[in-house]
Amino acid sequence: xxxxxxxxxxxxxxxxxxxxxxxxxxxxxxxxxxxxxxxxxxxxxxxxxxxxxxxxxxxxxxxxxxxxxxxxxxxxxxxxxxxxxxxxxxxxxxxxxxxxxxxxxxxxx
Numbered sequence: 235x236x237x238x239x240x241x242x243x244x245x246x247x248x249x250x251x252x253x254x255x256x257x258x259x260x261x262x263x264x265x266x267x268x269x270x271x272x273x274x275x276x277x278x279x280x281x282x283x284x285x286x287x288x289x290x291x292x293x294x295x296x297x298x299x300x301x302x303x304x305x306x307x308x309x310x311x312x313x314x315x316x317x318x319x320x321x322x323x324x325x326x327x328x329x330x331x332x333x334x335x336x337x338x339x340x341x342x343x
Contacts, residue, residue: 240269252316290323292316306330 242265250258267274288303295312301319302310309327313319334340 238269238272240265288327290320292319303327 250261253261288305291302291304293300298312298314299316299319300310300312301316301323303323306327308330309323311319311322311326313322
């Protein structure tokens with residue numbers, strides 16, 4: 235048993251169905267290995283930046299996928315794939331934070 239407990243959300247099984255089956259064992263092994271070593275060699279500390287934890291909701295739509303962060307007004311984006319929608323949403327969040335910072339507005343947390 236590892237130093238840390240890995241407690242995946244119930245939606246993990248559903249999310250894994252969208253991934254090519256050949257990659258699933260590798261993904262599960264990587265997740266489990268984080269219990270022993272949550273900071274693998276290839277990871278690096280983010281300097282001069284702050285990290286936030288946020289839930290991202292992903293919904294399938296007619297054109298692909300929609301990703302949104304419920305706690306941040308305007309934080310949503312589309313993409314042809316789940317990954318593209320998430321990355322686009324993260325870019326939108328960065329723009330929202332930069333805009334709010336310029337105006338000395340609260341970042342919301």
